Amino acid sequence: MTDKFTFSLDYSSEECWGRAGRIQTRRGEIPTPVFMPVGTAGTVKTLSPEEVRTAGASIILGNTYHLMLRPGTGVLDHFGGLHRMMAWDRPMLTDSGGFQVFSLKKLNKINDEGVEFASHIDGARYWLTPEESMRIQRSIGAEIMMVFDECCPYPADEKTARAAMERSVAWAKRCRVDHPHLRNGQALFGIVQGSMYLPLRLESIKRTEEIGFEGLAVGGLSVGEPKPLMLEILDGMMPHMPKNLPRYLMGVGTPEDLFYGVERGIDMFDCVHPTRIARHATVFTTEGRISMMNARWQLSDAPIDANCSCYACRNFSRGYLRHLFKAKEILGLRMASLHNVTFMINLMNNIRQSLIEKRFIAFRDQFLGRYLDKENK
């Protein structure tokens, strides 16, 4: 494998901040904008790698925190990394574990050195530092690694937000020192923090960009704040984000979020939402979200979405899928997951095409008009 990692732009929209490009990696190309399915613990839950490929995924996520606890770096090293262990040969991105500092509140200690976790599996204590996160992410072996950051909760006062931002910058420098440009063939992305304070965000962009990374992510959004506030912060930030780097909005989003992000210049998205709600029977359609548990589908011969190319939509009725969920059959979770992942990826492909063909705004308005208007269903 050659250690390549480049980002190039095919087209920048004149209608909005959106752009279409491609990331070249040693394991293949990632067209952008891209939606990345999340495979936290070495699997996109319920789906085989072949299914994830068929859904059209060009890259998936793995998670440092979870993989460090289980199977651990010893096992990962034995198998020569996660790609080989899970039989996924396309690109991969790993989160740094920083988010779990925020989302798993059972951490005992956080200081400038790092974070002490109590494992959610057996309570054992683990130290995670920027250097340790880099070491673990090298064992996993993803094409894209993320810096170890501190994501502060919402709401947070300005002092708390600044402290988390300062610490994230300091940790980002340590990550870059520990993991120089394409060490081990792996790229490293910085993460912008600053909570809902635009001045902090802008300072974070500047100081993180100066460190020098292969991509820049927006962290700390979609953590419970109102959607308009998230978009307001993005509006303020995006014009100041470097144009020559891929821009990654972490942990977002929903179908509508893809439009909101792309038109503001985001190139990469990841989110557990599509696969999580799928396991609870909620699926996307071009006319909005529906629950496959609803009684009204009992006698329905229709597929989830007649325009969808996934296996579930080509073969199964809503009536059958409802039965599977009511009977708690695993196939229901699998088919809903496959559909939602396929839906997000196809939607992003269409968004990319609409950008290139200079009709993004029209496509956005047409899609959201139907998707968000649930009254007509």
Added chain:
RNA sequence: GACGAAGUAGCACAAUGGUAGUGCACAAGAUUGUGGAUCUUGUGGUUGCGGGUUCGAGCCCCGUCUUCGUCC
């Protein structure tokens, strides 16, 4: 046939003589860098039937029907 026990929401069960509840099921929501079936809310009762006692009965008394058990 005799004796005993039990009949309460679709199901399984609670409820000193004082506003009939819980779980499951059913129904509708929620879920955003995943702690793998979670959380929230809601619908649903002539307490087998008929009398009686009581200010008041799911509960006490009588009758009756049904089910289960034991014995003949």
